[in-house]
Amino acid sequence: MAAATADDLVDQLRHRGVRITAPRRAVVEALVEVGSHVTAETLHARVQARHPDVSHSSIYRTLDLLTELGIVTHVHLGHGPAEFHLADDEHSHVVCNGCGAVLEIDCAVTDPFARAVDDRFGFQLDLRHFALTGWCRRCRPGGGSS
Amino acid sequence: MAAATADDLVDQLRHRGVRITAPRRAVVEALVEVGSHVTAETLHARVQARHPDVSHSSIYRTLDLLTELGIVTHVHLGHGPAEFHLADDEHSHVVCNGCGAVLEIDCAVTDPFARAVDDRFGFQLDLRHFALTGWCRRCRPGGGSS
DNA sequence: CGCGTGTTGAGAACAGGTTGCAGGTGGCTA
DNA sequence: TAGCCACCTGCAACCTGTTCTCAACACGCG
Numbered sequence: 001m002a003a004a005t006a007d008d009l010v011d012q013l014r015h016r017g018v019r020i021t022a023p024r025r026a027v028v029e030a031l032v033e034v035g036s037h038v039t040a041e042t043l044h045a046r047v048q049a050r051h052p053d054v055s056h057s058s059i060y061r062t063l064d065l066l067t068e069l070g071i072v073t074h075v076h077l078g079h080g081p082a083e084f085h086l087a088d089d090e091h092s093h094v095v096c097n098g099c100g101a102v103l104e105i106d107c108a109v110t111d112p113f114a115r116a117v118d119d120r121f122g123f124q125l126d127l128r129h130f131a132l133t134g135w136c137r138r139c140r141p142g143g144g145s146s
Numbered sequence: 147m148a149a150a151t152a153d154d155l156v157d158q159l160r161h162r163g164v165r166i167t168a169p170r171r172a173v174v175e176a177l178v179e180v181g182s183h184v185t186a187e188t189l190h191a192r193v194q195a196r197h198p199d200v201s202h203s204s205i206y207r208t209l210d211l212l213t214e215l216g217i218v219t220h221v222h223l224g225h226g227p228a229e230f231h232l233a234d235d236e237h238s239h240v241v242c243n244g245c246g247a248v249l250e251i252d253c254a255v256t257d258p259f260a261r262a263v264d265d266r267f268g269f270q271l272d273l274r275h276f277a278l279t280g281w282c283r284r285c286r287p288g289g290g291s292s
Numbered sequence: 293c294g295c296g297t298g299t300t301g302a303g304a305a306c307a308g309g310t311t312g313c314a315g316g317t318g319g320c321t322a
Numbered sequence: 323t324a325g326c327c328a329c330c331t332g333c334a335a336c337c338t339g340t341t342c343t344c345a346a347c348a349c350g351c352g
């Protein structure tokens with residue numbers, strides 16, 4: 001687990017030939033601060049709190065850049081907007097259709113399934129990019145029967 | 147496998163107290179015709195081929211109604227728009243991030259995984275509403291290593 | 293410090309989807 | 323068969339999330 005600081009990441013960017021600008025630094029800092037997934041909008045708000053001039057297109061462009069470099073990934077949690085997070089955190093997400101609760105599940109749980117699909121269909125699942133959906137204990141219909 | 151005809155479905159609607167109108171009938175007919183999943187836009191095009199006056203809001207409203215009645219469900223295949231299909235066809239979808247190919251996989255394959263998640267987290271997965279994504283044999287990166 | 297190129301901000305464009313409204317129509321009733 | 327009214331429709335405006343355009347700006351090499 002890397003748990004890189006914002007400075008580490010900015011250094012890494014610089015060494016890879018990426019020009020360091022205020023918006024980019026701000027986005028990286030905000031991502032490190034939140035630690036888990038955020039929407040572009042939330043990230044924008046956080047960045048603007050300190051850098052009011054940063055536009056939302058810069059947020060998207062920077063996230064795009066960081067994604068290309070493998071530093072950031074995004075996940076789609078159900079119907080809402082995409083959520084971005086640092087790429088050093090490898091797990092799948094499960095979202096409750098009822099209350100919206102998000103459960104993070106480890107690859108250990110999903111791996112056997114992914115392997116089964118690979119064996120049977122030659123298809124390599126990526127269960128991290130799209131959340132799985134369903135019903136949590138409290139919201140599930142019926143309560144277990146049905 | 148029901149394989150209901152459009153007339154069957156329209157009758158079913160009428161008996162459930164739903165007013166039968168030209169747009170509604172047209173949507174049901176188009177859904178039965180295509181047999182598999184379609185986007186709202188494609189459905190709109192098909193319906194308009196015979197009923198040029200039907201607006202896209204009627205398509206969405208009718209799909210919404212049919213969804214509420216359990217006759218139609220929709221599935222999100224990756225980043226694109228939602229795809230609708232008759233609800234009598236219960237399987238999960240797997241979409242290739244590379245070529246967009248869609249694989250339909252049977253519940254038999256997904257059930258053990260769903261059960262594992264339920265046992266461990268008390269979370270009842272619904273793997274039919276959102277497609278799983280990944281890489282098909284041809285598009286997978288590397289080819290099996292990595 | 294000066295310059296060139298990559299980056300930025302502002303806002304418009306875009307895509308998918310939803311909603312409000314005024315007028316039209318299905319199907320019950322007589 | 324005609325009349326009525328609640329429900330349904332078409333239209334167009336709206337909304338959200340994301341991408342694009344373009345002139346102005348600023349990073350960082352020399």
